[in-house]
Amino acid sequence: MREIKVPVTRIEGHGLITIVLGRDRKVSRARFHVTEGRGFERFCQGRTLWEMPGITARICGICPVSHLLCSAKAGDAILAVRPPHPADKLRRLMNLGQFVESHALSFFHLSSPDLILGWDSDPKARNVFGLAAAHPQLALDGIRLRAYGQEIISALGEKRVHPAWAVPGGVRAPLTPAARDRLAAKLPEAMRIAQDALSLYEDTMGNWADEVATFGNFPSLFMSLVGEEGAWEHYEGRIRFVDAERRIVADGLDPARYPEYIGEAVEGWSYLKFPYFQRDGYPDGLYRVGPLARLNCCDRIGTRRADEALGRFRSIAGGKAVTSSFHYHYARLIEIVAALERVEAYLDDPEILSPRVRAEAGVNELEGVGVHEAPRGTLFHHYWVNEDGILERVNLIVSTGHNNLAMNRTVAQIAHHYLDGAKVTEGLLNRLEGGIRAYDPCLSCSVHAAGRMPLRVVLVGPDGEVLDEKVRDA
Amino acid sequence: MINLRIDDTPVQAEPNSTILTAARAAGIRIPTLCHLDALRPVGACRLCLVEVRNWNGRLVPACATPVQEGLDVVANSDRLASLRRTILELLFAERNHICAFCVSNGHCELQDLATELGMDHVTFPYRFPALAVDASHAKFGIDHNRCVLCGRCVRACAEVEGAFTWGFAGRGVHTLVDADLGEPWGESETCTGCGKCVQACPTGALFEKGKATAEQVKRPALLADVTQRRPRA
Numbered sequence: 001m002r003e004i005k006v007p008v009t010r011i012e013g014h015g016l017i018t019i020v021l022g023r024d025r026k027v028s029r030a031r032f033h034v035t036e037g038r039g040f041e042r043f044c045q046g047r048t049l050w051e052m053p054g055i056t057a058r059i060c061g062i063c064p065v066s067h068l069l070c071s072a073k074a075g076d077a078i079l080a081v082r083p084p085h086p087a088d089k090l091r092r093l094m095n096l097g098q099f100v101e102s103h104a105l106s107f108f109h110l111s112s113p114d115l116i117l118g119w120d121s122d123p124k125a126r127n128v129f130g131l132a133a134a135h136p137q138l139a140l141d142g143i144r145l146r147a148y149g150q151e152i153i154s155a156l157g158e159k160r161v162h163p164a165w166a167v168p169g170g171v172r173a174p175l176t177p178a179a180r181d182r183l184a185a186k187l188p189e190a191m192r193i194a195q196d197a198l199s200l201y202e203d204t205m206g207n208w209a210d211e212v213a214t215f216g217n218f219p220s221l222f223m224s225l226v227g228e229e230g231a232w233e234h235y236e237g238r239i240r241f242v243d244a245e246r247r248i249v250a251d252g253l254d255p256a257r258y259p260e261y262i263g264e265a266v267e268g269w270s271y272l273k274f275p276y277f278q279r280d281g282y283p284d285g286l287y288r289v290g291p292l293a294r295l296n297c298c299d300r301i302g303t304r305r306a307d308e309a310l311g312r313f314r315s316i317a318g319g320k321a322v323t324s325s326f327h328y329h330y331a332r333l334i335e336i337v338a339a340l341e342r343v344e345a346y347l348d349d350p351e352i353l354s355p356r357v358r359a360e361a362g363v364n365e366l367e368g369v370g371v372h373e374a375p376r377g378t379l380f381h382h383y384w385v386n387e388d389g390i391l392e393r394v395n396l397i398v399s400t401g402h403n404n405l406a407m408n409r410t411v412a413q414i415a416h417h418y419l420d421g422a423k424v425t426e427g428l429l430n431r432l433e434g435g436i437r438a439y440d441p442c443l444s445c446s447v448h449a450a451g452r453m454p455l456r457v458v459l460v461g462p463d464g465e466v467l468d469e470k471v472r473d474a
Numbered sequence: 475m476i477n478l479r480i481d482d483t484p485v486q487a488e489p490n491s492t493i494l495t496a497a498r499a500a501g502i503r504i505p506t507l508c509h510l511d512a513l514r515p516v517g518a519c520r521l522c523l524v525e526v527r528n529w530n531g532r533l534v535p536a537c538a539t540p541v542q543e544g545l546d547v548v549a550n551s552d553r554l555a556s557l558r559r560t561i562l563e564l565l566f567a568e569r570n571h572i573c574a575f576c577v578s579n580g581h582c583e584l585q586d587l588a589t590e591l592g593m594d595h596v597t598f599p600y601r602f603p604a605l606a607v608d609a610s611h612a613k614f615g616i617d618h619n620r621c622v623l624c625g626r627c628v629r630a631c632a633e634v635e636g637a638f639t640w641g642f643a644g645r646g647v648h649t650l651v652d653a654d655l656g657e658p659w660g661e662s663e664t665c666t667g668c669g670k671c672v673q674a675c676p677t678g679a680l681f682e683k684g685k686a687t688a689e690q691v692k693r694p695a696l697l698a699d700v701t702q703r704r705p706r707a
Contacts, residue, residue: 048609048617054575054687164575164687172689360684388609388660389683 017432019415027419030412031269032404032436041394049075049363049389054164056381056396062105064162065098065153066374066399067381069235074381075168077256077368078389079361086354087170090156092235093346094165095372097152099234099339100190102375103291103332104149106440107197108142111329114434115204119211120427138200141193145336148190152343155179170358177353184347187340194336198309201333208326214417215435216325216410219244221277221287222296223402225255225373230299232306232338234373240297241277241287246321250279255371258380262397274404275397286409289377289402290439291331296321303345306338325410328438335375363389374399376440400441410435478545480524487541494522494536497549504549505558505587507676508624509537512698513633519624520561521587524549533557559593567598568647569605570619571677577690578678584622585677601647610660614672614682616651621679623649626694627671634697639665651679670697 022028044055053071057064069091076083083091113126116135125133132139150160156175157163165172205212226240227233239253239261253261265274265282276285287293301307313334316322322331346352363385370381377399384393414435418428475486480497487496492515497504508519517535524536527546536549548554565571565584573579587593605618628640628651639662643652653662672680673696681690 046607048607048615048683050684050686051575051577058574162574164579164689167686167689172686362684388615390607390609 017411017436019411019419021419027412027415030408030415032407032411041396044391044394047391049078049168049383049385049391052381052383052391053166053168054162057162057164059396059398061161063098063102063374063376065094065157066372066376066379068163068166069095070370070372070374070379070381072166072168072171073370073372074368074383075370077370078363078365078383078385079168079359080364081169081359081361083170083359084354084356086174086351087357087359089346089349089352090171090175090357091166093175093343093352094153094156094163095235096339096343096346097149097156099149099375100194100336100343101146101149101153102440103336103339104142104146106375106437107329107332107336108139108146110440111434111437112138112142114430114437115201115208115329119430119434123426123430126430138197141196145190145193145197148186151186152183155183167358169361172358174355174357175352180347180353183343187344187347191337191340191344194333194340195305198333198337201330202312205327205330211431211434212324212326214413215431215438216406216413217323218409218413219321219323220406221249221280221285222293222321223277223287223289224294224297224378225371226251226298227302232294232298232301234294234339236372239371239378242297242321244321244323246296246319255378255380256369258369258371258382258397264397264401270404272404273397273401275402276405283405286405287402288325288406289399290328291335291375292322292325292328293377294373295331295334301334301338303338303341306334306341309334309337325406325435325438328440332375332440363387376400377402400439403439403441407436407439407441410438476541476543478541478543478547480547481549489541491541492537493524493534493539493541493545493547493549496541497524497536497547502549504536505590506537507583507587507622508626510626510630510674510694510697512701513626513629513674516625516629519565519622521558523554523557523561525551525554555591559591562588562591562593563596563598565622566593566596567600569601569603569621572619575687576620576678577681577685577687578620578692579688581688581691582678583676583694605650608659609683610658611662611665611667611683612660613667614659614669614680616659616680617678618650619679620677621651622677623651624676625651626674626676627651627680630670630674630697634701635666635668635670637664637666637668640671670700673697 018031019027020029040059047055052075053068056067056071059067109128113128113131117126117130128139153163154160157165221241221243223239223241225233225237227237239255240251241249243249261278263276263278263282265276267274276282277287278285295310295313301310313322313330367384372379379399380397382395383391386392411432414431418431476489478485480500480502483500485496485500494504504522506522509515509522515538517538520535522536523533525548526532526534527548573585607615607617609615631640632638639653640651643650643656653659654664672682673693675692678690
């Protein structure tokens, strides 16, 4: 048996891919391991409910807002209150800022070097700096678009990263008119960049037919929240599952009752759990979440430009679900447009300047679930507290977890297609990483934004001897 | 008046005042943590240590040492800065002080001292004790993870409110502040719920329930204010 190990870079955190070859030199098994364990579910026990948004926001430096808002929503459930309407809108506004920021980072900083410079281009230049040298305007645009998302977050939470702003019952501070005007002034440029990027993707995706066909291209279920009348939703709504034909498999599910339809499996070779759709069992109940799933699940987005783009997106699969994970990139770009259109609507709404942003209450329920859509997919925070509001148990299902089974299948598909049993090629390594990167998994930090890409691959023969070894330094 | 020197500056002070009072009157900064105006000095934290040249360089707590004629005091030196940093490091290493999500982040005397004294690393191994949060009180909570045992709450409760709810239990590093000899705070029969202990606390150890990260702003000067306004017999 031969085994190839590929550390995965240019994603958020540490991962490893192992490919095991049979004696026939064919891929017998491929796995994506998440090699870090962090223990949030354990060390939140004993803390107070009101600290939870602040604690769980620290899960991530890229999408802290997602955990912040989801935790605050679980807190709302335990206080048994509905935040005032202005708070609700401001939380949505911040989440949209997070979508813009996180999606821009994923596309421009992490993935566009592969898409624009090519999968087989020189790895020394295939990063954000190489992109800046070859396409300075595109790189600059990416930085500006991400900065706009961050500006929305900091206009509300005073900080770009880890704002402790959402609290159980609402938010801490309202939006000021000056901040609203600043955001409104910069919106047209952000919209221009988002539409340019979308056009660029649509013009070039024909170049990547091979990758589209092999980067996680398989039928599966998709899950996301959908709003009223099946509209695209990022903050509230009910859970919907669709299949590869885009037929609704389950609809109107109460997100707070997720244990009735989502199971969580554990494997000894990864720190990340494996959620699955209970009706189909493990591992057949594989489903995908995130931008691709949200666009496959919704009936419409609800804003003009995004709905036009959704029409073009649907047409590549003849109206059925888009099943190639490569098109997570496509969906992400459409969602940036959708997010900016909604930001525009909120900035025109006078209610977002209201000072009524917080409902005060004590502990009224001993269990609460917060669910919303993070940039990477549906996020669940489930808390159990005692009478004093001290956490007794915590269950988090993070977006990347839902995609765990799909990422594993994607790695296997790419290995089958690109692996030449005798040689570890640069193109194979980068496609394995690229296949994972399409999901924009958030395993923790953004090392590669600085251009580093340490990579080590070992090909081991049947009797444990090293057949090939390739090291690429940072 | 008593004449003494602090950091080579001639200073005059009232009899029965302390080195700390004299230094403050002269505009000389000496860091403190367990000291709070209106409460009796206890010299517990040792952050206000000063060196007395004509006592063979002996280190004494400025908050609890009365002025004497002719004292030659060093309030700021490299040696004192190093000692104060070490004391702070020991305080941080002793319990679980995690500023990132603390209710008092940005409004914490311990955090401010670390910044002021340049304590950017803790060189001692952290103890990581497993300590609980008592949120049984209707209005307030106590998080022992953030307690530095300065005793300001214990003194505020006894000396200003007169309730004597808070006391120390255990010894040495295992000491805990507790209510009514170990009752949950919410079940205390002596606590009046006045909140003076919370306002006196320099860290996020005592907090108002419902406050989220960085929301707990303390008003320790309140203790001196209410003491001063109180009618005297």
